[in-house]
Amino acid sequence: MVLQKIQERVLWLAVSMVHHANKVRVTPSGVKVGGHQASSASMVSIMTALFFQHLKAPDRVSVKPHAAPVLHAIHYLMGGLDERYLTQLRAFGGLQSYPSRTKDPDPVDFSTGSVGIGATASIWSALAQRYVKDHFATSGQGRHIALIGDAELDEGAVWEALVDAMVPRLGEVLWIVDLNRQSLDRVVPDIAAGRIGAMFDAAGWNTVTVKYGSRLRELFAIDGGEQLQYRIDSMGNEEYQHLLCTPVGEVRHALAGSGAEGPAILRLLKEVDDESVVDALSNLGGHDLGDLLEAFAEADRVTDRPTVIFAYTIKAWRLPSQGHPGNHSALLSTEQWRALGQELGADPADPWALFPAGSPESHTCAAAAERLYRSPVAPHCAIQVPVELGRSHHTSESTQQAFGRFLLDVSRHAPEVAARIVTVSPDVASSTNLGGWINRVGIWHMEDRPDWFSDDRDTLVHWKESHKGQHIELGIAEVNLVGLLSELGATWSRDGEPLMPIGTLYDPFVARALEPWSFGMYAGGQSILIGTPSGITLAPEGGAHQSIITPSIGLEQPGCIAWEPAFGQDLEWTLLAALSNLGRPGGTSGYFRLSTRPIAQALAAVPEDPEAREDRRRAVVEGGYRLRETEGHPNVTLVGVGAVMPEVLSAAAELEANSVACDVVCITSADLVFRALRRRQGFGSGKSDILERLFPRDRAAPIVSVLDGHPHTLAFLAAITSTPIACLGVDDFGQVGEVSDLYKHFGIDAATIVGATWDLIDQ
Ligand SMILES: Cc1ncc(C[n+]2csc(CCOP(=O)(O)OP(=O)(O)O)c2C)c(N)n1
Numbered sequence: 001m002v003l004q005k006i007q008e009r010v011l012w013l014a015v016s017m018v019h020h021a022n023k024v025r026v027t028p029s030g031v032k033v034g035g036h037q038a039s040s041a042s043m044v045s046i047m048t049a050l051f052f053q054h055l056k057a058p059d060r061v062s063v064k065p066h067a068a069p070v071l072h073a074i075h076y077l078m079g080g081l082d083e084r085y086l087t088q089l090r091a092f093g094g095l096q097s098y099p100s101r102t103k104d105p106d107p108v109d110f111s112t113g114s115v116g117i118g119a120t121a122s123i124w125s126a127l128a129q130r131y132v133k134d135h136f137a138t139s140g141q142g143r144h145i146a147l148i149g150d151a152e153l154d155e156g157a158v159w160e161a162l163v164d165a166m167v168p169r170l171g172e173v174l175w176i177v178d179l180n181r182q183s184l185d186r187v188v189p190d191i192a193a194g195r196i197g198a199m200f201d202a203a204g205w206n207t208v209t210v211k212y213g214s215r216l217r218e219l220f221a222i223d224g225g226e227q228l229q230y231r232i233d234s235m236g237n238e239e240y241q242h243l244l245c246t247p248v249g250e251v252r253h254a255l256a257g258s259g260a261e262g263p264a265i266l267r268l269l270k271e272v273d274d275e276s277v278v279d280a281l282s283n284l285g286g287h288d289l290g291d292l293l294e295a296f297a298e299a300d301r302v303t304d305r306p307t308v309i310f311a312y313t314i315k316a317w318r319l320p321s322q323g324h325p326g327n328h329s330a331l332l333s334t335e336q337w338r339a340l341g342q343e344l345g346a347d348p349a350d351p352w353a354l355f356p357a358g359s360p361e362s363h364t365c366a367a368a369a370e371r372l373y374r375s376p377v378a379p380h381c382a383i384q385v386p387v388e389l390g391r392s393h394h395t396s397e398s399t400q401q402a403f404g405r406f407l408l409d410v411s412r413h414a415p416e417v418a419a420r421i422v423t424v425s426p427d428v429a430s431s432t433n434l435g436g437w438i439n440r441v442g443i444w445h446m447e448d449r450p451d452w453f454s455d456d457r458d459t460l461v462h463w464k465e466s467h468k469g470q471h472i473e474l475g476i477a478e479v480n481l482v483g484l485l486s487e488l489g490a491t492w493s494r495d496g497e498p499l500m501p502i503g504t505l506y507d508p509f510v511a512r513a514l515e516p517w518s519f520g521m522y523a524g525g526q527s528i529l530i531g532t533p534s535g536i537t538l539a540p541e542g543g544a545h546q547s548i549i550t551p552s553i554g555l556e557q558p559g560c561i562a563w564e565p566a567f568g569q570d571l572e573w574t575l576l577a578a579l580s581n582l583g584r585p586g587g588t589s590g591y592f593r594l595s596t597r598p599i600a601q602a603l604a605a606v607p608e609d610p611e612a613r614e615d616r617r618r619a620v621v622e623g624g625y626r627l628r629e630t631e632g633h634p635n636v637t638l639v640g641v642g643a644v645m646p647e648v649l650s651a652a653a654e655l656e657a658n659s660v661a662c663d664v665v666c667i668t669s670a671d672l673v674f675r676a677l678r679r680r681q682g683f684g685s686g687k688s689d690i691l692e693r694l695f696p697r698d699r700a701a702p703i704v705s706v707l708d709g710h711p712h713t714l715a716f717l718a719a720i721t722s723t724p725i726a727c728l729g730v731d732d733f734g735q736v737g738e739v740s741d742l743y744k745h746f747g748i749d750a751a752t753i754v755g756a757t758w759d760l761i762d763q
Pocket residue numbers: 038039040042065066113114115116148149150151152178180182183184185315328
């Protein structure tokens with residue numbers, strides 16, 4: 001059968017890529033290269049049946065991380081990957097260790113690597129595509145398929161996604177579980193598949209199981225077959241895996257076991273030779289191409305809910321370490337690799353050979369390539385984001401309030417930008433000030449639903465759900481939030497329609513969502529995350545919710561610019577700048593750390609003169625501005641970020657009153673200032689004038705830095721003008737109180753700033 005030959009070649013190529021990277025290519029450092037021949041082997045049949053027969057062009061496939069070589073082998077056979085890459089697995093500029101949407105040279109639909117995240121990405125991608133279809137004139141919707149390892153189902157991210165109320169409606173989602181009963185270290189304990197299937201069932205999924213291959217089914221159908229099936233079905237995973245590793249001559253008796261069904265099984269197997277007993281035992285449905293294709297077709301017949309196919313497979317299928325618990329990272333020796341080539345009809349002397357032109361296999365590969373061809377996504381013309389919205393920020397305002405007003409201002413003054421904004425919140429929309437925006441744009445749902453509280457006068461946030469809404473509400477699930485943000489932030493590259501996704505959460509929960517958030521950016525999603533309220537400034541609201549390390553997280557997070565504006569005007573300017581960075585090649589995500597502390601806006605009055613105002617705006621979006629300049633040379637430069645600016649300014653006033661000359665700098669993005677410093681030091685290219693603007697050399701003075709976050713975040717400022725520094729900040733959390741109590745307790749109040757200044761300049 002043609003597919004049979006193709007899957008053997010796919011297995012050979014995948015194993016050979018790993019073999020070459022580890023046993024042929026020289027690694028001068030001596031550092032382990034690695035690769036996963038066993039994990040690849042168990043997925044070969046599933047992926048061969050899927051790609052060469054079943055898949056359609058619009059379908060998107062997320063491939064479990066350790067089957068990356070299988071995906072590349074398939075692309076190679078379909079003509080989508082140059083041969084030179086096959087020797088470059090895990091090499092600089094070569095094929096990545098795990099499928100990478102942004103770094104691999106061949107078409108990869110989803111980046112995977114962090115287990116669980118690649119699985120759930122298919123769900124968020126389906127939702128994002130539906131959202132885009134509901135709001136813009138896009139067509140075509142394929143399946144969103146995730147090929148996942150069985151141990152990925154141990155990940156909380158999977159179950160967090162499964163219980164979301166929208167998910168059971170996603171008929172386009174298909175998961176195929178490579179059920180090889182093994183994880184990295186061990187045989188998955190007991191027989192968990194039935195229980196897990198029931199959990200999917202309870203979550204509203206259609207479940208399909210592909211357990212036994214045709215040879216086993218034939219044996220089950222004859223006399224003694226019932227006992228054999230009972231014996232295999234009731235056997236724990238560990239015993240089954242042990243049988244796979246048992247010497248050929250001993251398998252028959254071990255399979256019969258010592259139970260009541262043993263004699264009937266032995267009678268059944270009497271006419272079967274030892275090799276065939278072993279073959280039958282390992283004849284699982286996940287390696288039976290016909291059974292797999294039937295299961296895919298069965299999944300396609302159910303369109304009103306997602307489907308999961310449990311495909312029983314064997315880890316290291318057809319490799320010497322088949323089924324062995326220690327096979328996860330096992331590599332074939334060169335002799336074993338050569339022998340495998342012979343068994344699979346490949347030539348180790350010419351390992352990358354393609355099927356001969358004109359052969360049925362070559363035809364099937366070409367036909368698959370043609371069937372799966374996608375025309376490139378046409379780039380959308382840039383959305384013009386204004387630099388101002390025209391609101392005057394006076395009186396007293398917190399950045400969180402300013403954020404709520406900002407969204408309403410955008411919908412009034414820049415409707416074409418507002419049309420692209422989609423907000424998402426994990427059950428904290430109203431407490432992060434999204435209420436006004438939600439009332440204006442409504443909640444997005446796949447179908448229109450009645451608002452039972454529409455006539456209730458006490459309801460402040462109206463829950464009007466329709467397919468045209470622009471806010472998506474999730475349950476309390478921060479990992480879902482960042483997963484969905486990532487896919488909403490990738491529609492510009494997938495569907496040609498840029499979105500400007502903004503997610504809100506309480507700032508300490510950034511840490512809970514950190515790794516999947518970061519992974520989403522690596523995978524190519526561009527979005528804005530609003531952490532609010534933040535720091536200890538949320539003081540009376542709860543010690544447990546205080547975030548301390550998020551300023552450093554923001555500064556260090558790749559693919560993202562972190563902002564912490566103090567004033568409403570600064571929030572407006574920086575948020576507009578962040579929006580303009582979304583939804584385009586070379587774009588970047590944004591992270592805002594906001595606060596519920598009302599601050600007198602007059603403290604940072606914006607110049608009236610248009611030129612001076614524009615000058616201020618530019619500085620604000622480049623990382624900060626000088627808020628106060630003393631006459632003559634300063635004795636100290638006080639630097640503040642965010643909610644602590646009133647303390648910084650009142651410390652400056654007190655110091656001046658005591659003849660200590662102070663300059664004050666208000667930083668809006670420590671991240672951008674640090675990047676400018678790196679550039680000035682020769683790491684990367686681009687402007688660094690913001691450094692001279694914030695810290696002119698001719699005004700260099702010792703620095704006292706203050707923020708509501710870990711003090712080390714601003715320690716780098718000392719390098720800008722080579723001055724001494726005292727870093728004030730917060731290095732503990734968990735105490736409720738009034739803001740003034742806590743600022744004093746943690747030493748970010750005006751008195752401590754004054755004291756730190758005296759200590760510093762006395763030295
Ligand atoms: C979040 C995360 N935790 C741990 C790992 C390390 N890891 C890689 S593969 C693996 C086991 C995967 O088992 P399974 O999904 O069943 O795939 P198989 O190798 O059996 O095909 C683990 C723990 C990881 N990549 N990501």
